[in-house]
Amino acid sequence: MTTHDLLQARRLADEVVLLYAGRLVEHTPAERFFSEPQSAEGRAFLRGELVW
Numbered sequence: 001m002t003t004h005d006l007l008q009a010r011r012l013a014d015e016v017v018l019l020y021a022g023r024l025v026e027h028t029p030a031e032r033f034f035s036e037p038q039s040a041e042g043r044a045f046l047r048g049e050l051v052w
Helices: 006-012 030-035 040-047
Strands: 015-020 023-029
Touching: 006 030, 015 030, 015 040, 023 030, 023 040
Parallel strands: none
Antiparallel strands: 015 023
């Protein structure tokens, strides 16, 4: 499934794959992504600062 809806992703995802500007920036279990994203882009996305 692909979504930009964070609430839906939190509810349904087992893992998160974050693509930005045509490159893979993060691939991690969903629980870890939402609690402690490893990439700057992941942190910006969760803060609502990353525009797609």
